Amino acid sequence: xxxxxxxxxxxxxxxxxxxxxxxxxxxxxxxxxxxxxxxxxxxxxxxxxxxxxxxxxxxxxxxxxxxxxxxxxxxxxxxxxxxxxxxxxxxxxxxxxxxxxxxxxxxxxxxxxxxxxxxxxxxxxxxxxxxxxxxxxxxxxxxxxxxxxxxxxxxxxxxxxxxxxxxxxxxxxxxxxxxxxxxxxxxxxxxxxxxxxxxxxxxxxxxxxxxxxxxxxxxxxxxxxxxxxxxxxxxxxxxxxxxxxxxxxxxxxxxxxxxxxxxxxxxxxxxxxxxxxxxxxxxxxxxxxxxxxxxxxxxxxxxxxxxxxxxxxxxxxxxxxxxxxxxxxxxxxxxxxxxxxxxxxxxxxxxxxxx
Amino acid sequence: xxxxxxxxxxxxxxxxxxxxxxxxxxxxxxxxxxxxxxxxxxxxxxxxxxxxxxxxxxxxxxxxxxxxxxxxxxxxxxxxxxxxxxxxxxxxxxxxxxxxxxxxxxxxxxxxxxxxxxxxxxxxxxxxxxxxxxxxxxxxxxxxxxxxxxxxxxxxxxxxxxxxxxxxxxxxxxxxxxxxxxxxxxxxxxxxxxxxxxxxxxxxxxxxxxxxxxxxxxxxxxxxxxxxxxxxxxxxxxxxxxxxxxxxxxxxxxxxxxxxxxxxxxxxxxxxxxxxxxxxxxxxxxxxxxxxxxxxxxxxxxxxxxxxxxxxxxxxxxxxxxxxxxxxxxxxxxxxxxxxxxxxxxxxxxxxxxxxxxxxxxxxxxxxxxxxxxxxxxxxxxxxxxxxxxxxxxxxxxxxxxxxxxxxxxxxxxx
Numbered sequence: 001x002x003x004x005x006x007x008x009x010x011x012x013x014x015x016x017x018x019x020x021x022x023x024x025x026x027x028x029x030x031x032x033x034x035x036x037x038x039x040x041x042x043x044x045x046x047x048x049x050x051x052x053x054x055x056x057x058x059x060x061x062x063x064x065x066x067x068x069x070x071x072x073x074x075x076x077x078x079x080x081x082x083x084x085x086x087x088x089x090x091x092x093x094x095x096x097x098x099x100x101x102x103x104x105x106x107x108x109x110x111x112x113x114x115x116x117x118x119x120x121x122x123x124x125x126x127x128x129x130x131x132x133x134x135x136x137x138x139x140x141x142x143x144x145x146x147x148x149x150x151x152x153x154x155x156x157x158x159x160x161x162x163x164x165x166x167x168x169x170x171x172x173x174x175x176x177x178x179x180x181x182x183x184x185x186x187x188x189x190x191x192x193x194x195x196x197x198x199x200x201x202x203x204x205x206x207x208x209x210x211x212x213x214x215x216x217x218x219x220x221x222x223x224x225x226x227x228x229x230x231x232x233x234x235x236x237x238x239x240x241x242x243x244x245x246x247x248x249x250x251x252x253x254x255x256x257x258x259x260x261x262x263x264x265x266x267x268x269x270x271x272x273x274x275x276x277x278x279x280x281x282x283x284x285x286x287x288x289x290x291x292x293x294x295x296x297x298x299x300x301x302x303x304x305x306x307x308x309x310x311x312x313x314x315x316x317x318x319x320x321x322x323x324x325x326x327x328x329x330x331x332x333x334x335x336x337x338x339x340x341x342x343x344x345x346x347x348x349x350x351x352x353x354x355x
Numbered sequence: 356x357x358x359x360x361x362x363x364x365x366x367x368x369x370x371x372x373x374x375x376x377x378x379x380x381x382x383x384x385x386x387x388x389x390x391x392x393x394x395x396x397x398x399x400x401x402x403x404x405x406x407x408x409x410x411x412x413x414x415x416x417x418x419x420x421x422x423x424x425x426x427x428x429x430x431x432x433x434x435x436x437x438x439x440x441x442x443x444x445x446x447x448x449x450x451x452x453x454x455x456x457x458x459x460x461x462x463x464x465x466x467x468x469x470x471x472x473x474x475x476x477x478x479x480x481x482x483x484x485x486x487x488x489x490x491x492x493x494x495x496x497x498x499x500x501x502x503x504x505x506x507x508x509x510x511x512x513x514x515x516x517x518x519x520x521x522x523x524x525x526x527x528x529x530x531x532x533x534x535x536x537x538x539x540x541x542x543x544x545x546x547x548x549x550x551x552x553x554x555x556x557x558x559x560x561x562x563x564x565x566x567x568x569x570x571x572x573x574x575x576x577x578x579x580x581x582x583x584x585x586x587x588x589x590x591x592x593x594x595x596x597x598x599x600x601x602x603x604x605x606x607x608x609x610x611x612x613x614x615x616x617x618x619x620x621x622x623x624x625x626x627x628x629x630x631x632x633x634x635x636x637x638x639x640x641x642x643x644x645x646x647x648x649x650x651x652x653x654x655x656x657x658x659x660x661x662x663x664x665x666x667x668x669x670x671x672x673x674x675x676x677x678x679x680x681x682x683x684x685x686x687x688x689x690x691x692x693x694x695x696x697x698x699x700x701x702x703x704x705x706x707x708x709x710x711x712x713x714x715x716x717x718x719x720x721x722x723x724x725x726x727x728x729x730x731x732x733x734x735x736x737x738x739x740x741x742x743x744x745x746x747x748x749x750x751x752x753x754x755x756x757x758x759x760x761x762x763x764x765x766x767x768x769x770x
Contacts, residue, residue: 100696101679109698112378112403240679240698328659328677335571335591335616337634337659339677339700346655 092271097352101239110243117244118203119251122180129254131157132179134170136186142215143187149216149317150183153265153278155229155254157183171330175201181252182331185210195321198331199248204339205331206248208274208321216316223280223313228261229254230278236269241340242355245274245323263315272353274321280313323355367394367683367692368669371710373414373437374681376699379407379427381440384681384695385710393693394683400440411464413481414705416667418712423705424466424481432464434479434495437707444497448483448510459487463524465533482547484524484535488516492547513550516540523575527583534586536572542588544600557604559596568592574619578643579626587629587643589617595631597643610646613637621663621672623686630672632660638674640689652684654691662703669708675701 038054041047069084076083088094103110114120121127131154135143139162151157158179160170167184174182179200186194195208216222232253237246249267266277285306326340340354369388375381380401386394401407408428414437415422423437434444448461467480478496485491494509515521519539526533532553536542544554561567571591578585584600593616596606615634622629623640628649632638638652638660658678665672670686681695681704 107698109378109380109403113699116378116405335634337618337677338615338636338657339659340657341635343636343655343657345653346657348655 092351095351097349099239099353101241103238103240103243110240114247117247118199119247122251123247123255125255127180129156129180129252130178131252132170132174132177132182133157133159134162134182134184136184137162137164139185139187141190142213143185143190143192145215145217146192146213146317147185150185152216152225153230153317154252155227167331171198171200183252194324196331197248197252199251200330202329203251204244204248204329205327205336206245207324207327209324210319210321212318212320214316214318219314219316219318221313223315225263225278225280225315226261228258228263229256230261230263230265231257231259233264233266233268235266237355239353239355241323241326242269244339245326245355249274269355272322272355274323274355276317276319276321278315278317280315282311282313283308284311367392368671369711370394370666370669370671370683371707372664372673372681372683372704373412373423373707374675374697374701374704375409375412375425376679376697376701377408378403378405378699379409380699381409381425381435382697383440384697386683386693394681394695396695396697398440400435409702410461411483412703412705413464413466414707415466415468415479416706416708417468418709421707421709422466422479424464424479426461426464426483428460430461432461432481432483432493434466434481434497438710438713444479444495446493446495448485448491448493459485459489462486462521462537463535465524465526465530467526467530469530482524482526482533484515484521486520486522486537488514488519488521488535488537488540490515490524490533490535490545490550492550511550515543515545519570522571522573523588525575525577525586527577528580529583532583534575534577536575536588538571538591539569540572541570542572542575542586542598544583554600555604556598556606559605559609571616573616576620576622576629578622578629580624582626587620587622589620589631591616593617593633595620595629595641595646597646608643608646610641612639612641615659618676619660619663619674621665623665624667628686630663630665630674632663632674632676634659636660636676636678638663638684640686650689652689652691654682654684654694656680656682658700661701664704664706666706667708673704673706675704677701 038047038051041050073083122129133147133150135147147159151159162170165173171182181200181203182196182198184196184198185192186196188194192210192213195210197206197208199205230253232250234246234250237243246267246269253265262281264279264281266275266279268275268277285308287306323340324342325338328337328339342354346352346354367386367388370386372384372394373381374384380399380403382396383398383400384394385397386392406427406429409425410428411426413424421437422443423435425433425435427433431445431447433442435442461483463482463484465482467482478494481493481495483491483493490513492511515535516537520537521535521540522537524533524535526547531547533545533547534542535545536556541558542556543552545551546553558567558570568590572588573591575586575588577583578587578597586598588596588598590596593611593613594609595612595617597608599607612631613633613635615637617631617633619632620629627642627644628640629643630638630640636656636658638656640649640652641647642649652674656674656676656678658676658680660674660676662676663672663674665686671692672684672686673681674684675681675697677700679697679699679701681697681701683692683694684690685692
């Protein structure tokens, strides 16, 4: 391709003088070679060689850039100036499509809506959460193990055998016994694959897909959780829908954590996937084994010998949830009204998220 | 790959819609057609309060003295002015056993346009229906001040059904008949002048497997303006049925639509097109004569549709529901014209079609200043456009428009 273009250009420039023509031709050739991609070369060995060379070049350039940046930063620090601004990598999250449903902190209507929604009774501590956990019709191996893990995570959770009852009957029963939520663990091929969370008495029903389940016993160096009420961390639930799902999850746990237990349950939302983790943390004062040069620097502020660090120990289980639908009212697949269902036409972009 | 819409939307025509949500707020959304702007929330009436949750709303859409009726969860019915949101009258319907309780809430409200019982501009008639089946015709006298309102009202109450719960209640265009239907209640037609039942439907026969689906009507509407005998009803078992009173007691046409219950049905003026919204946010138009699907309205609508209205003049429908968006659609191309996020679950929407003529009646002095301001802005825009774009034709058009507006302004000045 490139050669062809050269030829044609040669033909066009014949009228001019010889000497400058040659120089120009050489220059042009170089330019063409630079703009030429190795994939255009048909000979494989040549292509590989050119590609390797290009790659090496790029690597060198990158290293140079990094070094220059580091040097500039160091210099700025020495001179006591502001260091140059750090580059922030572009990720799918921070280039997310703007969404008008994102909750703003000064939204009065949001708070007014929160005060009267289905979860407010639990979240205001007027009712203490009481959870009924049951399964789908068939249940074996990983299902019961997961449920026993869940029971150790959620305080005041009770497992009831499903039997052959309809879910609507179970919801009715749970309502009479003053449960605040029902969790149904759905298993398929002996592997838990969906979670149904039903708010009671008239709260919404959320249907989650459950994946990447790792039980406590499969986690290396796992800890055994105590029976203290855990702290709850909910991150990144930004939109109205996310806010609602977050509040729903919040209503499963007691609102007065016992900080003595140092137990923390995390629901982290990232790109519409909700990651569940369960940890125990500890603050330790540790003698630092820092090098002297570094120790000198920090001597002015505080004693380098004693530093407090936080250590985490995972207690498990570990799993990922994805919201499939949020239904208004309690479980009713036939006559239910959906507040949110995922539809294929909504996937217009990778950078569009709903939670 | 999902299909992405590539058809360029023509922008929203100028319209005014009022939405009612679960916190009792009334939001007025206005679109200015000429400037091709997205519709915006112009006004917001009321304070967020769950007990004031709007259950039903009805608008008397006329040029002079329009009225808006709103039924609240607390059992109160307010008559407002849709122009500025002032409460003209507020009454509470007296039900026999327990007023305003959760299991006997108001499901339907209709404000009468026509002259009835000697109604004047200072009074109005309204029909309400509770879920227990208590229909109520009330004559309300309105007053300017709030304090002495509500005292003067006459009520006639009758029972529409013995058991079950009413879910839909509609009044036909002539306002002489009303239909009621619900869970366990077959559709009834009542003559409003005599408060007597005229007709009631018969449930369809068992299907081929011998299974009988229990009656559960979720929405209904009269099909055309000049005929009270045909109406369309949507059921919880995702069936849409056309009934003809003059023909038979069983449905004339019935067909299924998707898998979730039909939650909203609206009719077109042409008398055969209907719009159907269901519990999972699907919106489609059907030709009721044949029962054929004309097309679906695709637009990322993710929550149950609670209400659909057709604009009385423009080829535009509005839908709203649990996804808290007000969506405005073009009827012909079935494209989404715009969506406005309104924060709460919405219960109903109405179009105020006569607002533009009303605006024109605003004293001319104010408008003059507005218009001059607008022309100035437009001038600036045209200059910019000329510089930026090569499209001379567009700027020329704008120029002519500007001139015409200016001449109008001049004439107004002279006048």
